[in-house]
Amino acid sequence: MTVHHELTGPEQAPVIVLSNSLGTDSRLWDEQVPALTEHFRVLRYDQRGHGGTGAKPGPYTLEDLGGDVLELLDELGLERVHFAGVSLGGMTGMWLAEHAPDRIDRLALICTSAQLGPPSKWTDRAAVVREQGTAALVESSLATWFTPEAAGRGDIAEKFGGMLRACDDEGYAACAESIATMNLLPRLSEITAQTLAVAGADDPATPPPHAEQIVDAIPTARMEVVPQAAHLANAEQPEIVNPLLLEHFTRGA
Numbered sequence: 001m002t003v004h005h006e007l008t009g010p011e012q013a014p015v016i017v018l019s020n021s022l023g024t025d026s027r028l029w030d031e032q033v034p035a036l037t038e039h040f041r042v043l044r045y046d047q048r049g050h051g052g053t054g055a056k057p058g059p060y061t062l063e064d065l066g067g068d069v070l071e072l073l074d075e076l077g078l079e080r081v082h083f084a085g086v087s088l089g090g091m092t093g094m095w096l097a098e099h100a101p102d103r104i105d106r107l108a109l110i111c112t113s114a115q116l117g118p119p120s121k122w123t124d125r126a127a128v129v130r131e132q133g134t135a136a137l138v139e140s141s142l143a144t145w146f147t148p149e150a151a152g153r154g155d156i157a158e159k160f161g162g163m164l165r166a167c168d169d170e171g172y173a174a175c176a177e178s179i180a181t182m183n184l185l186p187r188l189s190e191i192t193a194q195t196l197a198v199a200g201a202d203d204p205a206t207p208p209p210h211a212e213q214i215v216d217a218i219p220t221a222r223m224e225v226v227p228q229a230a231h232l233a234n235a236e237q238p239e240i241v242n243p244l245l246l247e248h249f250t251r252g253a
């Protein structure tokens, strides 16, 4: 699998990997990259079937998505990295921290969940996308991803609706199926990476109790709630999320 990625920032700086949510791509991080590259070498990539990364026929599992990251790290000669993920990206990060703890230094989990049922929600959505394409999801997704104020902004609707439309239909559907079968809860307590969980106060998809569940289970984890933010809190409130990420990844380093 060739994973489309971009590596920017000072060559000698610690590397932070940024992982996108279902239906977006690495441009989800546009508002974070300038702040993060002041301190880090930033590796942002597209999950399979999203952005510039191709899709294999599904269904996928989190092992597939985490495996793509491990292959990319090996290809780039990166032994150990920080990792930040939004939603599906955060699920990928938890899988990595559980299954490849030596590769993950600190972890930021934004608007995500360790188990996001019911499975039928995701298998039904996969069926809709295989039949009608991701364009059928644009309106409902924008309403999940942003508060009404932000979703009503033309630039946001164009940018994020465009990312969703551009996804490979099979890739999106197969990633949705990875959420249907996911259960990261049993091994969360084994995660040793220092972890920050960030929840959007108005997130209808992974509301703050999902972050609380993660923080209760991971021994080193702490949590922040971002006001006036729905599911893509980093895109809606970068001026709140960026300092949280910088503080988490630079503290004591």
Ligand SMILES: O=C(O)CC1=CCC(=O)O1
Pocket (backbone or CB within 6 Å): 020, 021, 022, 023, 086, 087, 088, 089, 141, 144, 179, 205, 231
């Ligand atoms: O788009 C959604 O419905 C919310 C979501 C769940 C997993 C993810 O990455 O986004």
